[in-house]
Amino acid sequence: MDTSSRHRVAIIGAGFGGIGLAILLKRAGIDFVILEKSSDLGGTWRDNVYPGAACDVPAHLYSFSFEHTSDWSRRFAGQEEILDYLRGCADRHRLRERTRFCTEVLEATYDDGWLIRTTHGDLRAAVLVSACGQLNRPALPDLPGLGTFTGTTFHSARWDHGHDLAGERVAVIGTGASAVQFVPHVAARAARLHVFQRTAPYVIPKPDREYGRHALISRFRPLHLLERLRIYLALESRALGFVTFPKALKLMERSFRRTLRKAVPERDLRRKLIPDYPLGCKRVLISDDYYPALRRPTVDLVTDAITEIRQNAIVTEDGTVHEVDTIIFGTGFQSTAFLAPMRITGRDGRELTEAWKSGAEAYLGLTVHGFPNLYLLYGPNTNLGHNSIVYMLESQFRYVLACLATGRTLEVRADVQSRFNRELQRRMRGTIWTSGCTSWYQTAEGRHVNNWPGYTFVYRRATRRPDPADFSIG
Secondary structure (H helix, E strand, C coil): CCCCCEEEEEEECCCHHHHHHHHHHHHCCCCEEEECCCCCCCCHHHHCCCCCCECCCCCCCCCCCCCCCCCCCECCCEHHHHHHHHHHHHHHCCHHHHEECCCCEEEEEECCCEEEEECCEEEEEEEEEECCCCCCCECCCCCCCHHHCCCEEEEHHHCCCCCCCCCCEEEEECCCHHHHHHHHHHHHHCCEEEEECCCCCCEECCCCCECCCCCHHHHCHHHHHHHHHHHHHHHHCCHHHHHHCHHHHHHHHHHHHHHHHHHCCCHHHHHHCCCCCCCCCCCCEECCCHHHHHCCCCEEEECCCEEEEECCEEEECCCCEEECCEEEECCCECCCCCCCCCEEECHHHCEHHHHCCCCCCCECCCECCCCCCEEECCCCCCECCCCCHHHHHHHHHHHHHHHHHCCCCEEECHHHHHHHHHHHHHHHCCCHHHCCCCCCCECCCCCECCECCCCHHHHHHHCCCCCHHHEEEC
16 A cells, blocks of 8 residues: 555545534644545535525534634525535635545555545545544435336435426425425425325424624624524523423424414324324424425325335325326435445454444544544434534544544543443433434434434533543553
């Protein structure tokens, strides 16, 4: 392997995690390189360009505390505005000069440092940081006959803007967070829309609003900081229901049903839209135009399971043949396959896929025994169901920087990682996410590997500084 290219830190991915860490590494004077498989930065906000794409966390908190901007046009920023923010952060710190674009990491092997093989040559780094995130590889359902369909198909994360849906018969498979955003736009364009729903989501009103050009919050930084704090506290309070007192969410369920009765007066349609699981067990969605879209005379909500795909139709278990020209998959991502399809080999030839054969786990979601100087941003059990993931990322940035400051090779001890994850899974059993539903928060075997089963301020305290006693130090 040609290892003439050497760096202190190699970061995989140029999304929120990679950009944020890179800014802080540059400020600290630490050498690094970013390896990005795409031709541009932005991560999920570069890939998800479907109509209506937006964040469901208010923009003033869904941004870095160390990269302040008051220029958000509305409370819940859209995809283009978030991508512009990330590009602005990268350009201000000249991160493109440190980024190798169109460079996909194929494998990384630890041998007194990390040997990294990419599609555009090999390099060596003392420290390897994965900033790939959890929502970057589209998941497609295994439907009989899908390969025989002669129309157009695409996933929401690979939206085909060159394909005009006007006058077409369109099928949307899936009713998750992305579908709730793009279905209203498709419904307004297509001649006929069939929305195939496996389980009904909880969809609550979206408290969005535009910010005026001369809004005080945009002109005075103290007001911006207060707004961040207000949003944080409001969102963090939801963890009381998700984590501590799941039964308290019954009040929110009753509120949801009252709102649904007003939004969907048609009894038959409304019955299909009532979830059969407790609120919060799956991701709670926000939208003001999803239910009105489903009420359009040209839209059908189909709840019968799909049994077959034909050349120009979708067949459901009740025998109905739904003729369609285009199929759009709103079926989410392979969220539990962290770092796939990369091959990561640690000390003594141990592969990460083997270490995680029973489900991904990491100490604090950041480090894995047997893989020295490997750090995972937005790793196992660091996703949130109630607050901003950027807050979690900033906790991780600080932890990684403190580990780098030691100047040593760090490997988390096996007993420390095992004890942490036993306690984490024990705490998970008392949360709303283990109340009986299946979701992208867990593996096919039912192990919960995505969400953090607690409060974000508890995670920040846990990652305040690395404890040397947790590591084998080289």
